[in-house]
Amino acid sequence: MRAPSLPLLLLLALPSLAAAAPFPATATPAQVVLGRDKAVVVQVKVPRGTPPLRAVASTGSLMPLPATARGVYSYRWIPPDIRYPLLAVLAFWVDAAEGPPDITPVHIPLLGRTELEVNTDVGAGAEVVVQVAGMRFGPVTTNRKGRAQVPVEVPPGVREAIVLATAKGQQTRRTTPLDVPPERPLVAVLSPDVIPVGGTGWLTLLGEAPVPATDVELRVQGGAVEELGPGVFRVKPEAGARTVVVDARRKDGTGATRVMAPVDAPIVARDPAPTPPPVEPVPVKPAPAVDWSQYLSWHNLSLHLLAGGFFAGGDNRGPLFSLGLGYRLPPLGGRFSLEVEAGLRQSMSHPSLGPTGPLLDSRMMGLPLLLSVRGLAFERGPLSLHGRAGAGVVYYDQRVTSASFDGQLIQQGSTFMAFVAAQAAWRLGPVSALVELRGSHAAVQTREVDAQLGGLSASLGVRYAL
Incomplete structure (x- = not known):
């Protein structure tokens, strides 16, 4: 396979300037096989008291590394994303007080890997060896058509390879060109x-x-x-x-x-400026008063009206109506509103006192008074989606009549109500059409009453912005 020595051509290409470099420099590895070697570590030693070292590379990325020893600069050089051979030149120097700086160059050969197509005239079974600038690759046996593919590594500056084919004790030698871009470092x-x-x-x-x-x-x-x-x-x-x-x-x-x-302009030493006279403190102005006009505007108010029905299981169902007043809060872009709502709920049932007993006529009326917060969740064009959550009190009145009663049974009281709702609105100028789905809880439980004025409800309505 390949001999470990560097190509003779590259050794001759290194300039005599490197021998007279002012700072000792090493590169590990000393050469790069493109596609295999990912980075090179370069170390440059400088005498104590040397000004900051500067560096540049003809290609690739050169990045400084944290110092590991006094007087030693370390760098990480990443090769460029290419596959053809090239010589990379790294330069290190210190700015001189007068005259041009002494530069330490570091040359890193970049070897390109490829498979060389070899077409021989000696037929199948021949052993093929390829020489590239003093390096040997192979042997590889030719196929029945006398062809072979030989993996080779090409150093920079090499434009041709020598193909040696041996069959039946006889060897042929010929030169084949290499397709390498003629790029040179600068x-x-x-x-x-x-x-x-x-x-x-x-x-x-x-x-x-x-x-x-x-x-x-x-x-x-x-x-x-x-x-x-x-x-x-x-x-x-x-x-x-x-x-x-x-x-x-x-x-x-x-x-x-x-x-x-x-x-x-060069930086020159200057006498310190005289101490300025003391500055009188600037009187602190009081913070400006809060502009309450944005909170008291009529444009922040709205009215809404909803009508629908509710269902809470069993006979706890019936129509509902609600009327509300809303106030849009200017902070947070007006996405939240406070709302006060008064409503009406009615449920009717006709339970029997027994298998053969008389029927009862039960009518319950609920009057909820609720305080809620409405938040804007989505808005696109005239469509907007809102979430609502609130709580309050429900005043109820139940009247029960039956043929077995001497008179009408009346029961009244109040209970707590809480709800969450999702509301969709379609804006038509100052008026918006509403669809609301609501879930609420308002249990009425006494010695004579066991009912539910909450449950699930669906309503249609309108909102008018003042």
């Missing part, structure tokens, strides 16, 4: 991070090595550049410029980058 370093007004900045272009001006097209906004050496440029901001933006593009179209830095 990263720009602009120092310092804020260029002083009337001062000088420094631009450094790096790839496999420093990239001279003859290899790139530079477009500078807010300043001008002058090359002082291969890949090193002096930057002069224009008068009145707030930012310097540099766009660099390789002339062969294989790479591009952009970098920018703000332009600002």
